[in-house]
Amino acid sequence: MAPRLVDYRDSLDFIWEEAVYTEARLASDARAQHLAARFADFLSTLDAVRTGQYAAWRAEVVAQAAVDAADDTLDDAVLGAGKALDAAVDGDHDDPRWTRYFSQATPKKVASMGLDAELKVVRTWPDSLKTESEKSVRAHAAPLAEAVAQGNAAVTQREAAQARRRDFMARDKARLIDAFNDLRVDVHADLSKMIVGHKLDRAWPDRFFRHGTNTKPAAPAPPPGG
Numbered sequence: 001m002a003p004r005l006v007d008y009r010d011s012l013d014f015i016w017e018e019a020v021y022t023e024a025r026l027a028s029d030a031r032a033q034h035l036a037a038r039f040a041d042f043l044s045t046l047d048a049v050r051t052g053q054y055a056a057w058r059a060e061v062v063a064q065a066a067v068d069a070a071d072d073t074l075d076d077a078v079l080g081a082g083k084a085l086d087a088a089v090d091g092d093h094d095d096p097r098w099t100r101y102f103s104q105a106t107p108k109k110v111a112s113m114g115l116d117a118e119l120k121v122v123r124t125w126p127d128s129l130k131t132e133s134e135k136s137v138r139a140h141a142a143p144l145a146e147a148v149a150q151g152n153a154a155v156t157q158r159e160a161a162q163a164r165r166r167d168f169m170a171r172d173k174a175r176l177i178d179a180f181n182d183l184r185v186d187v188h189a190d191l192s193k194m195i196v197g198h199k200l201d202r203a204w205p206d207r208f209f210r211h212g213t214n215t216k217p218a219a220p221a222p223p224p225g226g
Contacts, residue, residue, distance in 0.1 A: 001183055001203070001206055002184075002188050003184045003185070003188050003206070003209040004209075005181045005184075006018065006177050006180055006181055006184075008027045008169075008173070008174055008177055010177070012046065012049065012050050012053060012176075015046060015176070015177065015180055016046055016050075017210075018041070018180075018184075018209075018210060019039050019042055019043050019046065020039075020043065021181065021209075022039050022184070022187070022208050022209055022210075023036050023039035023040055023043065024036075025207065025208040025209075026039065026187075026208055029208075031194060031196070032191060034121070035187050035190060035191070037062075038183060038187060039187075041095065041181070042046075042179070042180060042183055044200070045174060045176065045179070046180075049172050049173065049176045052168060052170075052172055053168060053173065056133070056161075056164050056168045057165070059160075059161040059164055059165075060158070060161040060162060060164075060165055061118050062161070063154070063157045063158040063160070063161035063162075064158060066153075066154040066157050066158070067115055067155065067158050069150075069154070070115060070147070070150045070151040070153070070155075071114070071115040071151070071154075072117070073146075073147045073150055073151075074111075074115065074118055074144075074147040074148065074150070074151050075111035075112075075118075075138065076123070076147075077143045077144040077146075077147040078107055078110050078111045078122060078144070078147075079091065079107050079108070079111050079218045080140055080143065081101070081107075081125070081129060081137070081140035082101070082102065082106075082107025082110075082142055083107070084136050084137045084140055085097065085098060085101060085102075085132075085137055086098070086107075086133070087136065088132070088134045088136065088137050097132070100128065101125060101128075104121075105121075106203035107210070115151055115154065115155060116155060118151070119148060119151050119152065119155070122144065122148065123148055125141075125143045125144055125148075126141045126142070126145035126148060127141075129141035129144060184209065187208070188205050188206075188208075188209070191204065191205035191208065192205050220225055
C-alpha cells in the first residue's frame with residue numbers, strides 16, 4: 001500500500017516531521033539505508049522553502065504594524081480636527097459645517113473605525129478643511145492629509161504582503177508538497193522491489209512511513225485588518 005499523500009493544507013512543520021521520521025527509519029535498516037539520503041536532500045530543500053515562508057509571514061506582520069501605526073495617526077488627526085471644528089461652531093452639532101464632516105458619526109466613532117473604513121470617510125476632508133474660515137480649523141488640513149497618505153500607503157503595503165503570502169502558498173509550498181509526495185511514492189516503490197529478493201512481508205515498505213491520518217495544523221491567520 002502506497003504511503004498517504006501530504007495535503008496542501010498541511011504545515012511545513014508537519015511535512016518536516018514526516019520527512020525526518022522516514023529518513024530515520026530508512027537509516028536504521030541496513031537493507032534500506034541507501035535511500036535515506038534522498039530524504040536528507042529533501043529536508044535541505046524544505047529548510048530553504050521554510051525560510052521563504054517566514055519571510056512572507058514577516059512581511060505581513062510588518063505590514064500590519066504599519067497599518068496599526070497609520071490607524072493611530074489618522075485617529076489622532078480626526079480627533080484633532082473634530083475638536084477644532086467643535087470650537088468653531090460653538091458646540092452646535094446641527095451646524096451645517098459640523099454635519100459636513102460628522103453627519104453620520106461623532107469624531108470618536110469615526111476614529112474607532114478600522115483603517116480602511118475610516119479612510120473612506122475622511123479621504124476628502126483635507127481639501128475641505130483647507131477652505132474653512134477659521135485658521136484653527138484650516139491648520140488640521142495638512143496633518144489629516146499626511147495621515148490619509150500614510151494610511152493609503154499602509155493599506156497598499158498590507159495588500160502586497162497578503163498577495164506575497166498567497167503566491168508563496170500557491171507556488172513554493174505547493175511545489176514542495178508535490179515533490180515530497182512524489183518522493184514518498186518513489187521510495188515506497190523502491191522498497192517494494194526489495195520484497196521478493198529479501199523474502200519480506202508485502203507490508204514491509206509501509207513501516208518506513210508514519211501511520212495514521214494526516215494532521216492539519218491551521219496555518220497562522222493573516223493579521224487582522226486595521
